[in-house]
Amino acid sequence: MNDSDAFLVAKAARRDRDAFSQLYDRYFERIYRFVRLRVSNQADAEDITAGVFLNAWRAIERFSPKHDASFISWLFRMAHNALTDRYRRHHDVVSLDDSTLMESHESSEQPEDELESRLTIIALQQALRILTSEQRGVVLLRFIEGLSAREVGDIIGKQEGAVRGMQFRALEAMRRALLLSREGDALG
Amino acid sequence: MGDTERLFDALLNDATTGKRTPAECLALCEVQNPELVSSLKLALLVRTVTLDDSERELARANVRQRLTAVLDSAESTRLESRSDVISPARSARRRIVWMRQLAVVAAALAFVVLGTWLLTDAAANALPGSPLYAIKRADEAVELTFAWSNQMRGEVLAQIALHRLSEARAEAASHHTTRAVALMGESNAATQQLIDLAIATKTRTAHDGIINDSLTKTLQAEYAALAQAQSDGQTWLAQLLLHNVSDQQSALSAGNISIPLEGAPTPTIPAAPIHLSATPPAAATPRPTPRPTPPIKPTPDSNGSDSGDHGHGGAGSGNPNSGDTPNSSDGQ
Numbered sequence: 001m002n003d004s005d006a007f008l009v010a011k012a013a014r015r016d017r018d019a020f021s022q023l024y025d026r027y028f029e030r031i032y033r034f035v036r037l038r039v040s041n042q043a044d045a046e047d048i049t050a051g052v053f054l055n056a057w058r059a060i061e062r063f064s065p066k067h068d069a070s071f072i073s074w075l076f077r078m079a080h081n082a083l084t085d086r087y088r089r090h091h092d093v094v095s096l097d098d099s100t101l102m103e104s105h106e107s108s109e110q111p112e113d114e115l116e117s118r119l120t121i122i123a124l125q126q127a128l129r130i131l132t133s134e135q136r137g138v139v140l141l142r143f144i145e146g147l148s149a150r151e152v153g154d155i156i157g158k159q160e161g162a163v164r165g166m167q168f169r170a171l172e173a174m175r176r177a178l179l180l181s182r183e184g185d186a187l188g
Numbered sequence: 189m190g191d192t193e194r195l196f197d198a199l200l201n202d203a204t205t206g207k208r209t210p211a212e213c214l215a216l217c218e219v220q221n222p223e224l225v226s227s228l229k230l231a232l233l234v235r236t237v238t239l240d241d242s243e244r245e246l247a248r249a250n251v252r253q254r255l256t257a258v259l260d261s262a263e264s265t266r267l268e269s270r271s272d273v274i275s276p277a278r279s280a281r282r283r284i285v286w287m288r289q290l291a292v293v294a295a296a297l298a299f300v301v302l303g304t305w306l307l308t309d310a311a312a313n314a315l316p317g318s319p320l321y322a323i324k325r326a327d328e329a330v331e332l333t334f335a336w337s338n339q340m341r342g343e344v345l346a347q348i349a350l351h352r353l354s355e356a357r358a359e360a361a362s363h364h365t366t367r368a369v370a371l372m373g374e375s376n377a378a379t380q381q382l383i384d385l386a387i388a389t390k391t392r393t394a395h396d397g398i399i400n401d402s403l404t405k406t407l408q409a410e411y412a413a414l415a416q417a418q419s420d421g422q423t424w425l426a427q428l429l430l431h432n433v434s435d436q437q438s439a440l441s442a443g444n445i446s447i448p449l450e451g452a453p454t455p456t457i458p459a460a461p462i463h464l465s466a467t468p469p470a471a472a473t474p475r476p477t478p479r480p481t482p483p484i485k486p487t488p489d490s491n492g493s494d495s496g497d498h499g500h501g502g503a504g505s506g507n508p509n510s511g512d513t514p515n516s517s518d519g520q
Contacts, residue, residue: 143234
């Protein structure tokens with residue numbers, strides 16, 4: 001289970017399903033989360049995620065460690081492209097619905113609890129909802145997945161600087177939405 | 189990258205990697221760039237968002253199941269498309285399908301052969317005017333076409349001659365005179381062809397037993413028919429037969445062919461000339477040929493010609509052209 005990505009990818013490229021299964025177990029959660037937080041329901045998220053891994057299996061011979069930053073970045077790029085195609089085809093408002101299950105996994109001793117006490121999860125959902133699909137993608141990749149601005153740029157096809165600009169604009173938009181939400185709550 | 193962005197990235201990275209706690213990052217940010225604190229707080233908050241575990245695990249199982257199904261299907265398709273990899277079960281299925289097709293073809297062929305045989309058999313006794321008569325004639329034509337030896341051709345010609353003779357007698361009994369006359373003509377034509385074949389065969393090779401047997405059978409049947417016609421009082425039919433026999437005997441004599449006719453009935457030839465108008469029952473009585481009734485020629489034996497078959501001795505006993513000439517044997 002400690003095999004490197006490169007080793008597993010090389011085996012999977014030789015049609016080793018066990019190796020690909022290990023890659024799946026290793027990266028499913030991140031891909032699914034990235035997709036799930038950009039579509040409105042679980043079924044769509046499963047469809048897109050399954051398509052991502054299926055395409056990865058079919059095209060794994062083309063994965064090149066020299067040209068691709070990492071295997072997970074490669075998967076994220078396919079997921080991003082699938083979401084973009086879906087948005088263009090269906091003109092779907094890719095958004096989080098109220099039933100999207102989100103929670104904080106930090107312990108109560110963490111300082112975020114103080115923030116969380118003021119910013120509820122629902123407010124955070126609403127704040128994410130106001131973002132454009134691309135902004136949301138950047139926010140998720142940068143702050144949830146912990147990728148660098150360069151890696152995110154590779155995934156979404158933007159320059160590093162453009163990614164930084166997008167992330168700050170997204171955070172500013174979310175901050176305003178949260179302030180409005182708090183003011184509304186205070187008035188209410 | 190500006191200082192603000194560099195600081196933001198550094199603090200975010202420290203929090204992500206655990207180098208500093210989020211609180212320490214926020215405190216440091218407060219010191220170095222207070223305007224950046226709100227953005228960093230929000231980024232750290234977003235970082236804590238995750239999905240419900242049960243939903244995630246359910247989705248993991250669902251997606252795995254779908255992937256497995258697709259990959260299994262693709263794998264089986266790929267294997268089946270390889271011509272060099274055929275499973276024993278698939279090979280057995282192919283063999284069964286092939287045998288089924290073969291059985292269907294064999295059954296269809298057997299049905300056609302059996303049907304044709306039954307139809308031909310049923311048509312064997314058909315008379316002109318019957319729906320099966322065309323099949324009978326077609327069968328004869330096919331047999332004649334595919335008779336690739338003189339012997340086979342002789343047998344088919346004899347069969348045709350006998351068929352026409354039998355049909356002519358049946359039509360005569362039914363008072364279908366016109367049909368009977370036509371059929372007698374066809375019978376005679378077939379017999380003449382058989383005689384020509386016998387002469388040609390004898391000229392080229394030697395005495396051919398099969399052809400001569402066919403010819404003998406035909407002539408005996410004619411004589412029998414002649415005798416029957418005489419006994420039945422069908423004088424016009426008897427005279428037609430007599431004319432045919434006369435023509436055939438002339439041809440045999442010319443070809444120096446001697447046909448033994450042992451056991452053939454001795455016909456009683458009516459006195460010539462026989463006027464057909466006196467006997468045919470039907471109105472459509474054929475007019476006899478204006479030529480005089482040819483005298484029954486003696487057999488080559490009695491004629492003095494050398495056929496080489498003198499020893500057979502059948503001509504004298506069963507041949508109507510023997511010493512019992514029609515004129516002298518007029519019993520009527």
